[in-house]
Amino acid sequence: MDIGQRALGHFLRWWARHGGLAQFHRPTGAPGHLAGWIMGSRSSNVARNRWAARLLDVQPTDRVVEIGCGPGVAVAALSALAPRGLVVGVDHSAVMIGQARRRNRAAVRAGRVRLVHAPVEGLSTSDGPFDAALAVNTIGMWPDPADRLRELALLLRPGGRIALVSQPRCPGATAATSANAATELAALLTEAGFGQLRVELLDLDPPVACVLGRLVPEPAR
Ligand SMILES: C[S@@+](CC[C@H](N)C(=O)[O-])C[C@H]1O[C@@H](n2cnc3c(N)ncnc32)[C@H](O)[C@@H]1O
Numbered sequence: 001m002d003i004g005q006r007a008l009g010h011f012l013r014w015w016a017r018h019g020g021l022a023q024f025h026r027p028t029g030a031p032g033h034l035a036g037w038i039m040g041s042r043s044s045n046v047a048r049n050r051w052a053a054r055l056l057d058v059q060p061t062d063r064v065v066e067i068g069c070g071p072g073v074a075v076a077a078l079s080a081l082a083p084r085g086l087v088v089g090v091d092h093s094a095v096m097i098g099q100a101r102r103r104n105r106a107a108v109r110a111g112r113v114r115l116v117h118a119p120v121e122g123l124s125t126s127d128g129p130f131d132a133a134l135a136v137n138t139i140g141m142w143p144d145p146a147d148r149l150r151e152l153a154l155l156l157r158p159g160g161r162i163a164l165v166s167q168p169r170c171p172g173a174t175a176a177t178s179a180n181a182a183t184e185l186a187a188l189l190t191e192a193g194f195g196q197l198r199v200e201l202l203d204l205d206p207p208v209a210c211v212l213g214r215l216v217p218e219p220a221r
Helices: 001-017 020-024 027-043 043-055 071-079 095-105 105-109 147-154 173-192
Strands: 062-066 086-091 113-117 130-136 155-164 194-202 208-215
Touching: 001 020, 001 113, 020 027, 020 173, 020 208, 027 173, 043 062, 043 113, 043 130, 043 194, 062 071, 062 147, 071 086, 071 095, 071 105, 071 113, 071 130, 071 147, 071 155, 105 113, 105 173, 147 155, 147 173, 155 173, 173 194, 173 208
Parallel strands: 062 086, 062 130, 086 113, 130 155
Antiparallel strands: 155 208, 194 208
């Protein structure tokens, strides 16, 4: 076994002892910093986040909330699209909020980006109502996602937009797995009061599914 393989073996054992893939669910400590660095520098993840931000049709004065913002790649893309608005990034990992703050330092200083260390569960903020909400590769980690989406709907203005993004990570995932994920996300959005749904796909392997919708007003009584 050469030195490179031995080093890789040591690294993988260290990584597994410190949570391994679970680090992407709630990054903590040094392994969490590494997970954040991977998410912030991997070209496919950067492309996925920028693509999702563009799909959300953000206007220059929009207020946008991103849940599970991780190292803040989409926050940066959103704030570039809303130079006179506000982007609020939320994550339950302090390590991720720190990385997102560093990535968006100038916009935070200018008051155009706010980063909130909090879980999505029972989220409340005085920064709303928001014009749009985004969640990239995180909703599968939320407890009771339908309840969370209903809570999120309360933070949006009527007609507010939402984009939920998923690239299935299970072994052997294919285009069909992505299509199933999109169907599940669409069902959750419908249950939470969103309509005008549409699905966009990004051609990665497997494809990334983004389900977009709008908060439909309650029927008049
Ligand atoms: C796979 S990472 C994706 C990060 C980022 N959206 C991206 O695509 O680069 C999932 C993120 O969701 C966050 N997360 C998971 N469950 C959460 C919860 N219940 N409340 C808030 N954040 C959560 C994690 O801390 C992590 O930063």
